[in-house]
Amino acid sequence: MQRREEQSPKLISDRLSSGDVAPTPQCALVVEDDIGVCGYALALTDAKQAAGTEQRPGSDTLLRDYPSMVVVQVMPRVTDPSPVRRMVTQLLSSIRSSGSRGVFCELRQSDRRMLDFYSKLGSFKHVPVDKSLPQDAVVMATKFQ
Template identity: 25%
Template sequence: MPHIRPARPEDRDDLYHICLKTADSGQDGTHLYQDPELIGHVYAGPYLAYQPQFAFVLEDDLGVSGYVIGALDTRAFDETLEREWWPALRRRYPDPAVPASERSRDEAVIYQMHHPRPADPDITAAYPSHLHIDLLPRAQGGGHGRRLLFTLFEALRQAGSPGVHLGVGGRNINAQAFYRHVGFQDLKPLPDGGALMGWTL
């Protein structure tokens, strides 16, 4: 039976690997990126670095097969990244001088590093925390995603958060169905057909 444990610094490579392996709307995104670490720099690394108390992994006989990571206060987390996380990455990856319609997947992620989307105050007022969850195919369908979510929910609740939100893309139909089945509420539609969803803790 796969077990859940707190993430450790040495899990970093596993988190980056899983992030890439689920980067194509839940499917393997390896073929989409020339730099395999790019997507992890945005969606995994900073959580392990700055909010490790809200990072948990699912581990089976083959190793880490999934994770859930979160930030207690989204706005404060964004400010921390602006001060401490993005500067080194921006030096390493220059801002692409390419129109949005012509950007490669790598360039789109790099642009996001230089111009991170601000938190939506309408969302963070009631749902100040946010999360990301990813599982490899071998870990899906056994209730492990729900177990990971509720592990994080309890940690956020104990830290005083009243609510947590997440964003899911329009192409990721399976994830949308999963979140709604678990009990997330739709908060706001996204331009690509996805949604911001929330959970009251």
């Protein structure tokens, strides 16, 4: 019997966070507090290449509408979201200047803290995903004007 994680495809965000996929140059930022590094933001300005090895039905639409992807993680000890917002704003600006039309992020439903963070940014909205992603996957995205 296969384990559940072997049956479902690994998220691109998992591969980017773990270092299996390198972020686009100029698209890797960290935020620090008095203790040290407390968060990071990574991006791929073109996620198609990273998705190529994990091609899933329906992902073509997502990658066409939002070719870039971001991964943001912040330690729970961060109580002031302002530095993290500035980091994400800077990252999104870099992505936009690369010519991207939009950006998406993949999250796990269990990561309520980061789902709330993206929701509070105001520009990221939930995007329905196809059945080929793991059941616990949530995709949020924003298009650039």
